[in-house]
Amino acid sequence: ESTSISFDPANTIADVNPLIYGGFTEFVSNDIGRHMGRCIYGGLYEPDNKELSDENGFRRDVISYFKELQVPVVRYPGGNFCASYRWQDGIGPKENRPKRPELAWEGVEPNTFGTDEFMEWCKVVGTEPYLCLNMGTGTLEDALAWVEYCNGDKDTHYANLRRQNGHEKPYNVKYWALGNEMWGPWQVEQHTKEDYAKKAIQWARGIDVSTALKLLDPSITLILCGKDGYSDWDRYTLQQCLRWVDMHSIHYYSMGKGHYKNISSVYAAERAIQVCSSLIDLARCEFDLSPFPDIERIITKPNSAKRPTICFDEWNVWDPERAPGNKGGEEQYTLSDGLAVAIWLNIFVRNCKDIGMATIAQSVNVIAPLMTTPRGVWKQTTYFPLLLFSKYMHGKAVSVHTRTGTYQGETFPRWVETTVSVPKLDVSATIDSDGWMNVAIVNSDEEKGYTTKLNGICPGSEVQVFTVGGEAFKSADTNSENEEKVNIRESVWNATDASYRFERLSFTLLRWKA
Numbered sequence: 001e002s003t004s005i006s007f008d009p010a011n012t013i014a015d016v017n018p019l020i021y022g023g024f025t026e027f028v029s030n031d032i033g034r035h036m037g038r039c040i041y042g043g044l045y046e047p048d049n050k051e052l053s054d055e056n057g058f059r060r061d062v063i064s065y066f067k068e069l070q071v072p073v074v075r076y077p078g079g080n081f082c083a084s085y086r087w088q089d090g091i092g093p094k095e096n097r098p099k100r101p102e103l104a105w106e107g108v109e110p111n112t113f114g115t116d117e118f119m120e121w122c123k124v125v126g127t128e129p130y131l132c133l134n135m136g137t138g139t140l141e142d143a144l145a146w147v148e149y150c151n152g153d154k155d156t157h158y159a160n161l162r163r164q165n166g167h168e169k170p171y172n173v174k175y176w177a178l179g180n181e182m183w184g185p186w187q188v189e190q191h192t193k194e195d196y197a198k199k200a201i202q203w204a205r206g207i208d209v210s211t212a213l214k215l216l217d218p219s220i221t222l223i224l225c226g227k228d229g230y231s232d233w234d235r236y237t238l239q240q241c242l243r244w245v246d247m248h249s250i251h252y253y254s255m256g257k258g259h260y261k262n263i264s265s266v267y268a269a270e271r272a273i274q275v276c277s278s279l280i281d282l283a284r285c286e287f288d289l290s291p292f293p294d295i296e297r298i299i300t301k302p303n304s305a306k307r308p309t310i311c312f313d314e315w316n317v318w319d320p321e322r323a324p325g326n327k328g329g330e331e332q333y334t335l336s337d338g339l340a341v342a343i344w345l346n347i348f349v350r351n352c353k354d355i356g357m358a359t360i361a362q363s364v365n366v367i368a369p370l371m372t373t374p375r376g377v378w379k380q381t382t383y384f385p386l387l388l389f390s391k392y393m394h395g396k397a398v399s400v401h402t403r404t405g406t407y408q409g410e411t412f413p414r415w416v417e418t419t420v421s422v423p424k425l426d427v428s429a430t431i432d433s434d435g436w437m438n439v440a441i442v443n444s445d446e447e448k449g450y451t452t453k454l455n456g457i458c459p460g461s462e463v464q465v466f467t468v469g470g471e472a473f474k475s476a477d478t479n480s481e482n483e484e485k486v487n488i489r490e491s492v493w494n495a496t497d498a499s500y501r502f503e504r505l506s507f508t509l510l511r512w513k514a
């Protein structure tokens with residue numbers, strides 16, 4: 001079967017927003033209740049581990065891997081957690097901070113890691129904070145107070161409280177989410193779409209103009225709480241709120257029993273982005289509801305000049321059955337999952353014109369690329385594609401035409417279609433500002449490698465090759481603390497005949513000066 005990948009570096013799609021390589025850290029710490037595992041407490045924050053943590057209690061080894069991944073933005077404090085989070089419990093002297101019952105995961109929140117600790121951690125890591133507001137039990141007053149605490153530069157109460165706590169300069173937090181999964185029956189204070197849209201408008205802009213987030217700080221980016229991108233919730237909330245917000249958040253976790261279902265389920269994300277993009281366009285149209293609508297008017301008069309981007313702020317492979325009981329969400333990933341994550345990232349690059357940000361859920365221990373033990377950190381299979389993408393897949397996405405065989409794969413059951421046509425080779429490409437061409441290729445075939453013609457590469461180019469998986473790994477091995485089987489292999493390929501063999505079950509990144 002002959003396969004080819006064709007591209008022209010001059011044929012670009014749009015800029016790849018570096019924020020697509022973001023992370024997410026949620027509270028939820030102890031072993032009471034149906035906890036999710038150790039993301040913050042016992043993950044990135046472990047003050048009792050004197051050997052591995054710094055004077056702030058931050059795990060130094062975790063920080064070094066966040067730096068290696070160059071994580072550009074980190075979402076916090078939830079997730080479901082934020083629907084009952086009282087941010088004011090987590091500031092000031094630690095001995096005065098109350099412990100609270102944690103309702104999302106039925107644990108106890110000690111509040112020893114709060115806003116100032118998170119801001120300091122972001123500074124050390126070199127990443128941007130992205131805060132999710134409590135729209136469950138929280139009020140607009142709490143939200144305004146949090147924005148003022150973080151960003152206020154005047155002589156006002158919460159800005160002064162921050163100064164009193166030792167932080168003179170405002171943190172200037174840019175990204176703020178209007179709640180998390182507000183539609184979910186598991187949410188503390190689940191909302192209908194109508195209730196949520198009304199509340200989001202009031203919070204974003206304000207009916208009483210003196211009390212709105214954007215009036216307090218017009219520079220902030222507000223992120224609307226969507227669903228999975230293809231629901232009536234997404235349609236309605238976008239139509240109601242579009243003009244007041246800057247991004248629309250969607251969530252989706254892929255999963256499927258067996259390798260091919262694991263891979264094919266990822267493609268629901270690509271459809272979700274495409275459908276959501278259309279819902280954004282639809283929401284920008286001003287509809288004439290008369291019986292004979294004036295088509296010209298619908299097309300030429302958008303009700304907002306603004307076009308929000310999609311913020312895919314929870315995405316990953318997640319099969320809760322693989323980490324049952326008291327392990328919470330601490331899944332161990334296989335090579336198949338690593339390849340699925342590479343396809344996820346290809347999807348973000350291919351659809352970069354619509355994606356303003358994406359944050360993998362989550363970053364440490366809980367369905368995460370990094371796992372901690374009291375002795376150190378080990379990397380999951382999903383770490384390696386993330387690293388290669390965040391290092392190299394920048395600049396402008398390049399349009400790619402791939403000729404490969406396909407197979408019919410099952411999509412995730414929530415999606416309206418039951419099958420999807422899955423390419424044997426999944427590809428995305430970028431050209432960066434220094435003129436380096438980067439092509440990311442996933443061969444998810446369990447049986448076969450493909451010798452593939454690359455149309456668009458100058459014969460004789462010296463190509464850097466990075467490979468994850470492939471023949472060096474006979475089975476879809478799980479990494480573990482003691483045995484990190486999956487890693488990145490580096491080599492150089494002289495592209496004399498412009499044909500490259502992509503091994504079975506591999507992720508390959510090729511780069512050369514175009």
Ligand code: AHR
Pocket residue numbers: 026078079080081180181314361362
């Ligand atoms: O990331 C784990 C959980 O999944 C988040 O808390 C929630 O938003 C989602 O349902």
